[in-house]
Amino acid sequence: MTATIVDGIIKAFQLIFSLDPEVYRITGLSLYVSGLAVVLATIWSIPIATILGLKNFRGRKFLRGSFSAFIGIPTVVLGLLFYLLFSRSGPLGFFGLLHTPLLISIGQSVLITPILISFITSAIEAIDMDLRDLARTLGSTEIQASLSILKEASGGVILAVLAGFNRAFAELGIAMIVGGNIYKRTRILTTTIALETGKAEIAQSIALGVILVGIVYVLNISMSYLRKR
Amino acid sequence: MRELIKLRDMWKSFGEVNALQNVNLTIPQGKITALLGPSGSGKTTLLRIIAGLDIPTRGKFYYKGTLISGNDQANLRQKATLVFQKSVFFHTTVYNNVAFGLKLIDEVSKEQVSNKISEALALVRLEGFEKRQAKKLSGGEQQRVSLARALVLDRELLLLDEPTVNLDPKNVSIIEEAIHRVNQEKKTTIVLATHNMFQAEAISQRVALLIDGTVKQIGTNKDVFGKSNKHLESFARLENVFSGTAKQSEGTSTIEINENLKIEAAFSKSGKVSVHVRPEDILLSTKALKSSARNVFKGKIVGITDLGGIAKITVDAGRKFSIQITKKSLTEMKLTVGAEIFLAFKASSVRLI
Numbered sequence: 269m270t271a272t273i274v275d276g277i278i279k280a281f282q283l284i285f286s287l288d289p290e291v292y293r294i295t296g297l298s299l300y301v302s303g304l305a306v307v308l309a310t311i312w313s314i315p316i317a318t319i320l321g322l323k324n325f326r327g328r329k330f331l332r333g334s335f336s337a338f339i340g341i342p343t344v345v346l347g348l349l350f351y352l353l354f355s356r357s358g359p360l361g362f363f364g365l366l367h368t369p370l371l372i373s374i375g376q377s378v379l380i381t382p383i384l385i386s387f388i389t390s391a392i393e394a395i396d397m398d399l400r401d402l403a404r405t406l407g408s409t410e411i412q413a414s415l416s417i418l419k420e421a422s423g424g425v426i427l428a429v430l431a432g433f434n435r436a437f438a439e440l441g442i443a444m445i446v447g448g449n450i451y452k453r454t455r456i457l458t459t460t461i462a463l464e465t466g467k468a469e470i471a472q473s474i475a476l477g478v479i480l481v482g483i484v485y486v487l488n489i490s491m492s493y494l495r496k497r
Numbered sequence: 498m499r500e501l502i503k504l505r506d507m508w509k510s511f512g513e514v515n516a517l518q519n520v521n522l523t524i525p526q527g528k529i530t531a532l533l534g535p536s537g538s539g540k541t542t543l544l545r546i547i548a549g550l551d552i553p554t555r556g557k558f559y560y561k562g563t564l565i566s567g568n569d570q571a572n573l574r575q576k577a578t579l580v581f582q583k584s585v586f587f588h589t590t591v592y593n594n595v596a597f598g599l600k601l602i603d604e605v606s607k608e609q610v611s612n613k614i615s616e617a618l619a620l621v622r623l624e625g626f627e628k629r630q631a632k633k634l635s636g637g638e639q640q641r642v643s644l645a646r647a648l649v650l651d652r653e654l655l656l657l658d659e660p661t662v663n664l665d666p667k668n669v670s671i672i673e674e675a676i677h678r679v680n681q682e683k684k685t686t687i688v689l690a691t692h693n694m695f696q697a698e699a700i701s702q703r704v705a706l707l708i709d710g711t712v713k714q715i716g717t718n719k720d721v722f723g724k725s726n727k728h729l730e731s732f733a734r735l736e737n738v739f740s741g742t743a744k745q746s747e748g749t750s751t752i753e754i755n756e757n758l759k760i761e762a763a764f765s766k767s768g769k770v771s772v773h774v775r776p777e778d779i780l781l782s783t784k785a786l787k788s789s790a791r792n793v794f795k796g797k798i799v800g801i802t803d804l805g806g807i808a809k810i811t812v813d814a815g816r817k818f819s820i821q822i823t824k825k826s827l828t829e830m831k832l833t834v835g836a837e838i839f840l841a842f843k844a845s846s847v848r849l850i
């Protein structure tokens with residue numbers, strides 16, 4: 269087994285540096301799908317988290333708790349739900365999105381929404397709320413004052429986005445169930461690893477695993493460096 | 498006297514707690530008005546309403562004669578700005594913090610922003626601090642930046658919530674000087690919340706005494722501090738209050754406080770009385786005084802308290818007297834605890850409570 273692992277790592281570097289088109293296509297699609305998921309989730313998570321972080325209204329605690337609870341939702345359950353919704357006979361089947369990268373992105377965006385909302389809300393709550401009043405007394409409108417708070421919480425927002433990307437990039441359940449792992453269409457890093465492992469192509473799986481972990485590592489280190497600056 | 502703000506029958510409640518109760522207050526334009534009161538008396542709540550940050554539970558708020566409703570708050574915030582008791586800053590430089598409000602105004606150019614910031618920082622004596630991180634400054638410097646951030650906007654109403662609390666004398670005098678200059682040179686109307694009676698008397702032209710959410714007294718400094726009253730006494734825990742038996746003689750009274758202490762007062766009254774002598778009305782001398790003062794006592798210094806630009810000296814002369822002198826006098830007279838001292842005050846400085 270040790271030899272297999274070493275062989276896999278060597279193969280991984282061979283695949284990376286030999287510019288294997290299939291590996292780059294799979295990696296590119298993975299980045300695209302998860303990147304799009306993060307963009308979509310960020311679009312709705314920031315306003316929701318800003319409201320949760322700044323406003324006090326009835327049901328706020330319940331919502332806040334619910335989003336926290338859904339952080340750990342199993343990806344296969346979400347994948348199954350999306351499959352049922354978007355399969356040909358499902359209520360949203362007319363969109364024809366099943367087995368498309370877009371549906372994987374949508375599924376992943378829903379998966380990471382609780383992460384983004386919970387993390388961004390916490391980052392906003394950690395900011396001294398006197399700053400909001402300060403912005404208002406210095407002439408800001410309510411929206412400008414909220415944006416000032418969001419800007420102060422930007423470090424936490426970046427962390428939330430990063431955590432969301434990590435979760436989306438590494439998940440398997442949604443990509444497998446709604447994407448179908450179709451060659452040259454919806455095959456991404458995680459689904460390919462699952463497939464290759466099933467075929468006993470351990471070296472290939474390790475190679476793709478190294479790429480997956482390598483991307484997450486480089487991305488996180490870069491963002492951490494940028495945050496410090 | 499033109500009024501800038503008029504509050505009528507104003508209440509502010511938080512649940513079952515009434516932070517303000519039936520407040521009636523007029524703030525004159527171009528003057529410094531002190532909101533004097535102890536902690537929890539409603540000063541901050543009142544300032545926040547005037548600043549347009551909070552809405553009163555009920556009551557009427559007039560700005561230059563116009564009734565202000567909840568929808569007018571945004572407009573009100575363009576006319577007034579509040580400096581909070583606790584300095585808060587955006588995570589950036591002094592320059593960006595002071596520039597925050599200016600950058601929201603479309604018609605102000607970058608050059609004007611820069612000039613105004615330099616001017617405001619000079620006023621609080623923080624020239625050259627532009628590139629420093631605001632959060633890393635000392636408490637006094639931070640409060641001065643907070644003041645500069647408000648001054649740079651040139652609003653017609655400046656609201657200050659305990660701007661010098663917990664600051665050292667140097668920072669206190671810089672802030673007080675800046676407040677005074679802005680009022681004198683720009684005719685800015687200033688409302689200053691403070692629990693410091695001396696500061697209220699020294700800086701403001703008008704004083705509103707706020708106790709338990711109610712305005713107990715309002716008037717000029719002379720009106721409020723000129724004669725002792727139970728409200729001021731209850732809040733300020735007036736020092737130099739003595740009770741004794743008064744005897745009339747030739748238009749004056751001699752009050753026997755105890756066996757060793759008799760105070761002469763310029764009023765005619767007999768029987769049990771309580772009197773008050775203002776700490777700033779008492780003279781101190783290291784040598785026996787020959788003066789027209791009818792009350793001269795020898796005592797010992799038992800305490801010296803730094804109150805910013807001034808010092809409070811406590812002298813035991815049969816009873817404890819509090820005397821207010823400048824820091825300069827304290828240094829020049831080389832006063833120390835335990836030293837013998839003479840104190841003197843006129844019979845007319847003894848006020849009946």
